[in-house]
Amino acid sequence: MSFAAPLAFALGALSLPVIVLYILKVKRRRVRVPYLRLWESLMVETRARSLFKRLKRLYSLLLQLLILGAIVLALTQPAFDLSSVKKESVVVLLDTSASMQAVEADERSRFEVMLERARELVENRSFEDEMMLAAVSDRVQVLCSFNRNTLRLRDALERVEVTHRSLDVDRAYAFAAAVSHGREHPLILFLSDGAGSAVRERIAKDPAAHLVRVGEARDNVGILRFSARKNASLSTDYLLARIKNFGDDVAEGVLLDLSLDGQTLKVRTRDIPPGAEVTERWEFELHEGGVLRLDVEYDDALALDNQAWAVVRPSRLRKVLLVTPSRAHALPFWTAFQSMGEVIHADSLAVTAEEYAALSEAERQADVTICSGALPDDLPAEGNLILMDTELPDFLPARQTGRDEDPTIWDWDREHLLNRYINYRDLDVPAARTIELDAGEALVESFAGALISAFDLSGRMVVYVGFDMTAQLFFFRLAFPMLLRNAIAWFEVEEDLVLEASYAPGDTIQPLRRVAGSSASATYFDDAGEPVDRELEVRGGRFWFSDTENPGTYLFRIAGVNHATAVNLFDAGESNIAPEGALDEDARFEVERGRHLFNRDLWALLAIAGVALWILEWALYHRRITE
Amino acid sequence: MPRATTPRPGEGGLALDGAFLQRLEYLNVIAKKIMSGRMRADRKSVRKGVSAEFADHRSYVAGDDIRHVDWHLFGRLEEVFMKLYREEENLHMTLLVDASLSMDRGRVHKLDYALEVAAALAYIGMSNLDAVNVLPFGERLREGRWALKGKAKVFELFEFLREIEPRGETDLAATCKELVGRERRRGVVIVISDFYDLDGFQPALKFLRYPNHDIHVIHVVDQEEREPDLRGDLRLLDSETAAFREINVTDGLLAKYRKAFEELAAGVERFCVKNEIGYVRAPTEVPFDELVLRILRRGGLVG
Numbered sequence: 001m002s003f004a005a006p007l008a009f010a011l012g013a014l015s016l017p018v019i020v021l022y023i024l025k026v027k028r029r030r031v032r033v034p035y036l037r038l039w040e041s042l043m044v045e046t047r048a049r050s051l052f053k054r055l056k057r058l059y060s061l062l063l064q065l066l067i068l069g070a071i072v073l074a075l076t077q078p079a080f081d082l083s084s085v086k087k088e089s090v091v092v093l094l095d096t097s098a099s100m101q102a103v104e105a106d107e108r109s110r111f112e113v114m115l116e117r118a119r120e121l122v123e124n125r126s127f128e129d130e131m132m133l134a135a136v137s138d139r140v141q142v143l144c145s146f147n148r149n150t151l152r153l154r155d156a157l158e159r160v161e162v163t164h165r166s167l168d169v170d171r172a173y174a175f176a177a178a179v180s181h182g183r184e185h186p187l188i189l190f191l192s193d194g195a196g197s198a199v200r201e202r203i204a205k206d207p208a209a210h211l212v213r214v215g216e217a218r219d220n221v222g223i224l225r226f227s228a229r230k231n232a233s234l235s236t237d238y239l240l241a242r243i244k245n246f247g248d249d250v251a252e253g254v255l256l257d258l259s260l261d262g263q264t265l266k267v268r269t270r271d272i273p274p275g276a277e278v279t280e281r282w283e284f285e286l287h288e289g290g291v292l293r294l295d296v297e298y299d300d301a302l303a304l305d306n307q308a309w310a311v312v313r314p315s316r317l318r319k320v321l322l323v324t325p326s327r328a329h330a331l332p333f334w335t336a337f338q339s340m341g342e343v344i345h346a347d348s349l350a351v352t353a354e355e356y357a358a359l360s361e362a363e364r365q366a367d368v369t370i371c372s373g374a375l376p377d378d379l380p381a382e383g384n385l386i387l388m389d390t391e392l393p394d395f396l397p398a399r400q401t402g403r404d405e406d407p408t409i410w411d412w413d414r415e416h417l418l419n420r421y422i423n424y425r426d427l428d429v430p431a432a433r434t435i436e437l438d439a440g441e442a443l444v445e446s447f448a449g450a451l452i453s454a455f456d457l458s459g460r461m462v463v464y465v466g467f468d469m470t471a472q473l474f475f476f477r478l479a480f481p482m483l484l485r486n487a488i489a490w491f492e493v494e495e496d497l498v499l500e501a502s503y504a505p506g507d508t509i510q511p512l513r514r515v516a517g518s519s520a521s522a523t524y525f526d527d528a529g530e531p532v533d534r535e536l537e538v539r540g541g542r543f544w545f546s547d548t549e550n551p552g553t554y555l556f557r558i559a560g561v562n563h564a565t566a567v568n569l570f571d572a573g574e575s576n577i578a579p580e581g582a583l584d585e586d587a588r589f590e591v592e593r594g595r596h597l598f599n600r601d602l603w604a605l606l607a608i609a610g611v612a613l614w615i616l617e618w619a620l621y622h623r624r625i626t627e
Numbered sequence: 628m629p630r631a632t633t634p635r636p637g638e639g640g641l642a643l644d645g646a647f648l649q650r651l652e653y654l655n656v657i658a659k660k661i662m663s664g665r666m667r668a669d670r671k672s673v674r675k676g677v678s679a680e681f682a683d684h685r686s687y688v689a690g691d692d693i694r695h696v697d698w699h700l701f702g703r704l705e706e707v708f709m710k711l712y713r714e715e716e717n718l719h720m721t722l723l724v725d726a727s728l729s730m731d732r733g734r735v736h737k738l739d740y741a742l743e744v745a746a747a748l749a750y751i752g753m754s755n756l757d758a759v760n761v762l763p764f765g766e767r768l769r770e771g772r773w774a775l776k777g778k779a780k781v782f783e784l785f786e787f788l789r790e791i792e793p794r795g796e797t798d799l800a801a802t803c804k805e806l807v808g809r810e811r812r813r814g815v816v817i818v819i820s821d822f823y824d825l826d827g828f829q830p831a832l833k834f835l836r837y838p839n840h841d842i843h844v845i846h847v848v849d850q851e852e853r854e855p856d857l858r859g860d861l862r863l864l865d866s867e868t869a870a871f872r873e874i875n876v877t878d879g880l881l882a883k884y885r886k887a888f889e890e891l892a893a894g895v896e897r898f899c900v901k902n903e904i905g906y907v908r909a910p911t912e913v914p915f916d917e918l919v920l921r922i923l924r925r926g927g928l929v930g
Contacts (some may be wrong), residue, residue: 028862028873034737034852036865037821038891041873042883412923 008075018068018546022061063617070610074603077148087128089146089183094160095192096120097137097167098505098574102193102217102301110215110577111550114191117214121189122153132179133157136172137165138506146179148536159609164505164549165570167192169202173209180208194580212272215579221249221254221272221298222305222575226568227306227501228292228312231489235342237312239282241294247578256280261290262313285596287342291312291553291564305575306344309553309566311501317345318488321366323356325374332470333372343488368488372467384461384491386484389433389468396455396462397439405431407446417490418443418454418463421482427475432467454490461491498558499565507548509556509565514541516559522547523555643746643785650916651750651781658751658923668802683711685911696793698812718757719774719814723802725793725847726763728867729823733849735911741819741847742788743915748817754778760810761787764802767796768809796867797824797915799831807834813909819909821852822895823867829898836902845922850912853888855881905918 003009018420025135033039061446100111118133123136125131133143133156144156159339172190180186192199193215225242239258245251251272258266265284272278289312320337324330330350337344348366351359353374364380375390387393392400407429412419424444435447440462442450455462469476469483498511520536522545536543548554548567556563569575684697687707697710722745730738745761752759753775761784762771772787799820806816816835822828822844833866835842857876862872874880892908899906909918 030862030864030871032732032856032864032866033822034732034866036863036868036870036872037823037825038667038887039863039874039884041887042880043872043874539904 003076003078003528005075005077005446008072008077011072011075012069014072015065015068018064019061021121022064032322067610067613067617070606070613071598076604077440077603078457078606086186088122088126088130088187089180090125090129090131090187090189091180092118092121092131092133093136093172093176093188093190093192094133094143095137095167095172095190096160096163096165096567097192098162098164099167099193099302099570099577100162100215101164101302101304102215102220102577104215104301105393108322109162110193110217113299114214115157115160116266118157118191118213119154121212122157122190130183133160134162134166134172134175137163137166138171138504139165139307140172142153146183164551164569166504166569166574167199169199173202173206174325176209177206192274193577198580200580211580213579217301218301218578219249220302220305220575221245221247221251221296222300222302222431222467222572223296223308223568224277224570224571224572224575226292226294226308226310228310230286230315230492234485235285235287235315236553237284237286239310241291241308242277243272243275243280243296244271244572244575245274246578247300248273248274248578251298251300253298255296257293257297258282259293259295260286262293262595286312287315291566302577304551305569305571307551307569308536308570309502309551311553311564311566315342316492318343318346318491319365320348321356321364321369321580322348323353323369323371323374323376324350326352329373329470329473332476333370333480336477336484340481340484342487355511362571368484368491370484371472382460383564383577384463384487386463386465386487388465392433392435392464394465398437398450398453398455398464401434401449403431404434404446404448407432407434407448409444409451412444412452413441416441416443416454418452418483418486420486420489422479422486428472430467430471434463434466440560441491462486463490473626494589498563499556502566502568502570503548504571505549505551505567505569506546507567509545509548509554512561515543516541520556520558523557524548525550525552643789646813647743647746648781648785651747652771654747654916654919655751655754657920683710686875708883710750712760716753718752719760719810720748720752720757721760721762721806721810721813721814721816723816723818723820724761724763725765725797725818725820725822726769726791726793727765727795727797727823728793729746729821729911730847732851732866733911734851735849737847737849737911738791738793740909740911740915741845742791742892744845744847744918745817745819745863746784746788747915749784750778750781751923753784754782758814759784762806763791764799766798766801768802768805797821799829800827800834802863803831803834807838811838813839815843816840817843817845819847821847822891825891827893832898832902833903842888842904843897843922844895845918846892846906846908848892848908848910850910853885853910855884857881905920 033063094114096111100109100114102110104110104113122131128148130146130148131144131153132146133153135141137277144152144159147153148369171506173188176188176190177626180188188203188206188209189212190199190203190209191212191214194200194211194213200211203211221243223241223243225240227240227242229238231238241256243254243256245254251274254270254272256266256268256270257264266282268280270278270280288439292310292312294308294310298306300306322330322333324333327350330352334350337348345367349363353376355374357378366380366383368384368386369380369386371388371390372388373390375393377386379385379393392398409424409427409429411422424584429451431448432446432451434446434451435452435453436449440453440455442453444450451466453464455464463483469480498513498515499509500512503509515538518538520538520543522534522536524547534545534547536545538558544553545556551567551569553564553566556565628874646910685708687709688697691709694711695706700706700708724741724745726738730741733740749759749761756776758774758776760771761772761775763769772784777785797820799818799822818832820828824831832842832844860873860875862871862873896906897910898904905925907918907922
């Protein structure tokens with residue numbers, strides 16, 4: 001027998017006060033009575049039994065000492081040791097990532113199976129082993145620091161919960177290695193399915209690390225991507241989804257149910273071969289916007305990746321204020337606006353420079369102000385600008401380098417949103433003002449300088465075109481509407497895109513740019529599916545929201561405007577629930593652990609013995625009193 | 628000597644104050660109602676003296692008052708006889724109060740209770756101009772108050788009662804012997820005690836019968852004695868002798884004790900009945916004035 005805490009034997013000295021206290025307890029209470037002779041007449045019979053009663057008192061003292069002995073022994077944590085057990089410092093990493101939600105053949109979740117294994121480890125560990133429990137996903141949460149207290153370890157296992165997050169093996173292992181460093185006989189046990197995360201490969205070099213693999217199910221079809229993209233240039237919404245069959249068999253009759261705000265938009269059925277990935281595309285005109293949901297209706301082991309959400313932002317009509325030197329100059333623009341009814345607001349204005357001067361501040365307010373050939377002195381303070389063949393305003397970080405009478409385009413930024421669908425090749429550009437940029441982006445360049453430039457002036461977007469596009473009407477009719485649409489799309493992206501389209505579970509959501517106001521609110525659904533409203537404090541135009549454990553849609557109200565986003569799993573590693581490696585490899589470790597089966601600590605038995613003795617002592621004492 | 632576990636009410640003494648006096652006066656009025664129709668001098672003295680009622684004759688001796696010569700008898704017998712008349716006298720009441728240490732106990736302090744009862748009876752007697760002796764005793768008769776008469780003496784009585792402290796053992800026989808030696812006039816003797824003197828109380832009461840005293844016993848019992856709240860291993864100390872016994876008090880033993888106590892009290896009562904001694908058991912939980920009224924209604928004690 002060994003004792004984990006032999007110092008507790010010192011508590012045996014408590015036997016002395018126990019004896020003293022017992023003597024004090026046995027010491028008779030002194031009571032004064034008016035006439036003792038009356039009592040003496042009754043004492044003849046009781047004397048006969050006094051010897052037995054004295055013996056009973058001795059039994060009682062003996063039992064009390066036995067109780068103390070049991071408690072002291074329990075505190076020393078004795079154990080029968082059938083082997084030469086070495087003291088180990090065990091770090092148990094519990095995989096709480098999304099794949100652990102997979103349901104096994106016995107209808108239990110993989111997480112429950114893992115917890116059962118963890119409990120076995122706790123119960124069967126050597127009494128000398130120190131054990132630490134940590135839940136790992138894309139983060140590490142220590143459930144119980146190194147200790148030998150089985151109750152605390154059990155309690156920690158009761159508190160652990162599965163998450164919807166991904167597994168970050170590197171982070172988990174780095175943590176385990178760090179806390180084990182310098183400890184005697186470190187042992188890292190990674191309880192995981194190892195699904196898609198190459199756990200075994202990561203820990204293979206460390207002889208102290210073992211994968212305790214859990215889970216058998218492999219059948220899963222999951223959504224890897226689902227997104228909606230608004231093409232403001234063409235006023236359409238593109239939807240794209242990628243679905244993969246991670247199972248070993250063909251997934252037949254996989255039903256794809258696409259809905260917008262609860263109303264079914266499209267239903268498709270697909271047969272997906274094992275290991276194959278299919279890409280689905282849809283194209284809609286969803287001007288009103290809404291929340292899209294894609295459901296993969298297929299009976300597989302992991303339900304979490306069978307739904308995905310995407311947010312479609314509503315289209316917004318833009319008020320355009322066109323300023324030209326004369327009404328005739330405005331005519332081609334006005335003709336172009338006629339065909340852009342889905343983009344241009346009906347309240348848009350076309351005025352001459354003189355008329356502009358007479359406009360009130362309210363009338364000058366527009367989403368886009370286009371100045372072609374004329375640059376008013378008092379441009380509106382807000383709103384985006386498209387300046388075409390005008391003087392370079394002072395607030396633009398650029399300098400006019402001259403005038404290129406016969407500019408030749410030698411390059412343009414084909415990736416830039418503003419140049420989408422526009423081909424500047426072979427364009428016979430009229431005489432143009434060339435500029436040199438201190439900031440901003442040159443979208444179209446000639447040998448003399450930038451012909452078309454874009455500037456993001458922190459809140460105000462400016463497109464500067466150095467030449468008169470209407471000079472060549474054929475090009476204008478083709479290119480200007482597209483440039484305007486592209487510009488509006490660019491403005492929209494920069495103006496309205498406050499949040500990412502999708503986040504992973506557990507991500508922290510913060511606005512992509514600074515927002516106005518001192519507070520914002522978030523509406524989302526909790527674990528029970530109930531809507532939750534939360535106020536968020538905005539500091540310096542930023543807020544942080546981290547209650548993103550549950551996949552679904554999250555609505556934020558920022559400065560009076562609603563912005564929605566979605567939280568989706570979209571993790572091939574988690575959707576690929578097939579456990580890593582063969583189970584046989586893990587059996588070796590199980591056998592090794594088996595040697596501790598008889599190394600159970602005995603404190604619990606001793607504690608039970610102590611309680612039983614206490615009950616016996618109480619019964620004896622009680623009997624002595626009431627007899 | 629240590630004091631009782633149950634403290635005496637007030638500042639170590641009796642609350643013989645104005646309120647107490649009011650209660651006594653009320654008792655006195657009730658007593659007069661109960662005794663209505665019976666006036667002073669109703670009690671006939673055994674001593675012969677001068678009064679309206681003829682009692683006997685005796686021969687003349689020199690110095691006799693010739694006004695009491697029975698001249699009719701002289702005429703017939705020619706011998707001088709003196710007419711003797713029954714002397715009318717006031718009642719002589721003696722209150723013997725047990726002030727031993729055994730009375731220094733009780734949930735209601737027994738000595739205080741006994742003194743309250745004694746005060747009430749004495750007050751009623753004194754109001755009737757009876758001569759009242761209040762005599763505490765323990766191992767022997769202690770200093771007491773003799774022949775208190777009239778209400779004016781009540782404050783002297785209270786002062787005296789306040790000073791009575793429990794001490795010593797009970798020796799009722801020695802006490803009564805001493806009383807008989809000092810008080811030869813016939814009267815009413817009321818013994819107020821717990822009678823924890825099993826060997827001595829019987830000869831003591833018999834002693835009192837020799838002078839033809841009218842004897843009454845008030846047996847003070849407290850609930851603590853009838854139903855002691857004792858359990859477990861105890862060392863019992865006798866409050867009078869300091870003797871002790873170690874005892875294990877169980878439910879069974881308690882039942883036996885209760886039976887033994889009841890037998891003890893019944894034994895005192897039996898003895899009293901057998902010897903024509905008035906007996907009243909006085910549980911201390913019964914208010915003293917209620918007890919006194921109970922005694923009065925039974926009659927034969929005062930008035």
